[in-house]
Amino acid sequence: MALTLTTRSGRVELRPPSEAYDETVVLMRSRPFALRYLPLSPQTNTIxxxxxxxxxxxxxxxxxxxxxxxxxxxxxxxxxxxxxxxxAQRSCDVGIVLREEYARGGYATDALHAIMGHAFEEEKMHRVTFRTSDRNIPMRGWLEMAGAKLEGVLREAWPVGDADFMDCCIYGILESDWEQVVKPKLEERIDRLR
Known part of the structure; x- marks a missing residue:
């Protein structure tokens, strides 16, 4: 099923992955900016x-x-x-990675609003979970600003190289959180950026 989501601002769309962008994805997934909080991803990628x-x-x-x-x-x-x-349990995880030149421009907010709207309103999810590194202060700050709840920390869950580990923070958003807190906050933020 080819699913495209239109975002609230209209600046971006969420489209099914296309071969046309494979070379750009190689570059994105090979840069330190994208890899610093994704220790389980390969550090280099080929086409x-x-x-x-x-x-x-x-x-x-x-x-x-x-x-x-x-x-x-x-x-x-x-x-x-x-x-x-x-x-069956009406739950899913959400993940996102941006190219460095688009970070801090409101694109993640717009995209995550659209994807969570789809999860809760179309897929009828009861909960959405985000997993991020304890070191990913920008994402953790965004999740807390949006109203996600820190539900736990998996200590030393993700290996970093041969001798280090990082903690994994788990944030959750329930459908009631989405309707009452998260959706209105994100919409206000997106509308301010327009």
């Missing part, structure tokens, strides 16, 4: 690896992957997905 990853994610029934694309220039801003989808 073949990115192509295989795109095809695997498109065929995964428990994942809805997107590329975040500007509507004016069709430039790749980043990637996002609903994953670990459990329809």
């Amino acid at each position: 073949e690896e990115v192509r295989a990853l795109r095809l695997a994610r498109l065929s995964d029934k428990n994942r809805i992957p997107f590329q975040i694309i500007t509507t004016d220039t069709n430039d790749l801003v980043g990637s996002a997905s609903l994953h670990r989808i459990d329809r």
Whole structure:
């Protein structure tokens, strides 16, 4: 199913991953900015690896992957997905990674508003979970600003190199949080940026 999500601002769309952006994804997934909080991702990527990853994610029934694309220039801003989808328990995880040149420009807020809207309103999820490194202060700050609740920390859950580990923070948003707190906060923020 090819699913495209229109964002509130209209500056970007969330589209199914396309071969047209594989080379840009290689660059994005090989830069320190994108990798610093993704220790489980390969530190280098080839076009073949990115192509295989795109095809695997498109065929995964428990994942809805997107590329975040500007509507004016069709430039790749980043990637996002609903994953670990459990329809019986009505839960899923959300993940996002942006290209450095688009960070702190409101693109993540717009994309995450659209993807969570889809999760709660179309997929009828009861909860959405975000997992991020304890070191990812920008994402943790964004989640807390949005009204997500820190539900726990998995100590030394993600290996970093051969001798280090980082903690994984788990944030949750319930459907009531989405309607009463998160959605209004994000919409206010997006509307201010317009």
